[in-house]
Amino acid sequence: MKHEVLAIRHVYFEDLGSLELVLGDRGLPVRYLDVGRGPIEAPNPLDPSLLVVLGGPIGAFEDAHYPHLAPLLSMLEKRIAAGLPTIGICLGSQLIARALGARVYPSGKLELGWSPLTLTDAGRASALRHLEADGASVPVFHWHGDTFDLPKDATLLASTHMCAHQAFTWGEHVLALQCHPEVLVERFESWLVAYPGDVAKSGTTVAALREETARHGAKLERAARAMFGEWLDRFTVDAR
Structure with missing residues (x-):
């Protein structure tokens, strides 16, 4: 296994964010594999210390439109079966759910903006506990219109009023996050420029999202760094 992180990226600004920090x-080099730039050769999913599948605006079930999804699902299946650390964020969480045999589908509503998670008892006992500070939940960023059924043998960690399945673990080595705890304030403007149609459909505004990000972003960055750090501490994902 290489002391390297492989991040599957669909959109250039939906990157590792605070997780990359x-x-x-920890001294771990990150290699991005950008899909959508022509044919790609699927790397060995067992090589990196950590595999992260990031977000994007496509559906995890749209194989007929996006031929990279089938080999990516195969990578996830092999890696999960091997018991290796794997994280999925937004689209990545949906692909993990699908790799574990769960259904992924349009939710019929767009969850877009800042709102706190409601942690389960298992969530409060997990690294997601950092998303609650001094008894109050830290607002987290959301941007998705699809959802998934909870995979068999998965442990639900968090929900929101709009999405029952916001985060889950499977075994000790898989973390799936429907929300975007990784978002960084300094990179947020790209989201607003790229997806104005979603903003209009959601009923919010660019100005409101910008203001909420300025208000909540720094607190989320601190909480997310603590969360990701604690989760990684369970593995030898460290080059030091």
Whole structure:
């Protein structure tokens, strides 16, 4: 296994964000594999210390439109079966759910904006506990219109009023996050420029999202770095 993180990226600004800062503190190099730039050769999913599948605006069930999804699902199946650390964020969480045999489908509503998670008892006992500070939940960023059924043998960690399945673990080595705890304030403007149609459909505004991000972003960055760090501490995902 290589002391390297492989991040599957669908959109250039939906990157590792605060997770990349945590990995940098641990001396772990990150390699991005950008899909959508022509044919790609699927790497060996067992090579990296950590595999992260990031977000994007496509559906995890749209194989007929996006041929990279089938080999990506195969990678996830092999990696999960091997018991290796794997994280999915937004689209990545949906692909993990699908790799574990769960249904992924349009939810019929767009969850877009800042709102806190409601942690389960298992969530409060997990690294997600950092998303609750001094008894109050830290607002987390959301941007998705699809959802998934909870995979068999998965442990639900968090929900929101709009989405019952916001985060889950499967075994000790898989973490799936429907929300976007990784988002960084300094990179947020790209989201607003890229997806104005979603903003209009959601009923919010660019100005409101910008203001909420300025208000909540720094607190989320601190909480997310602590969360990702604690989760990684369970594995030898460290080059130091």
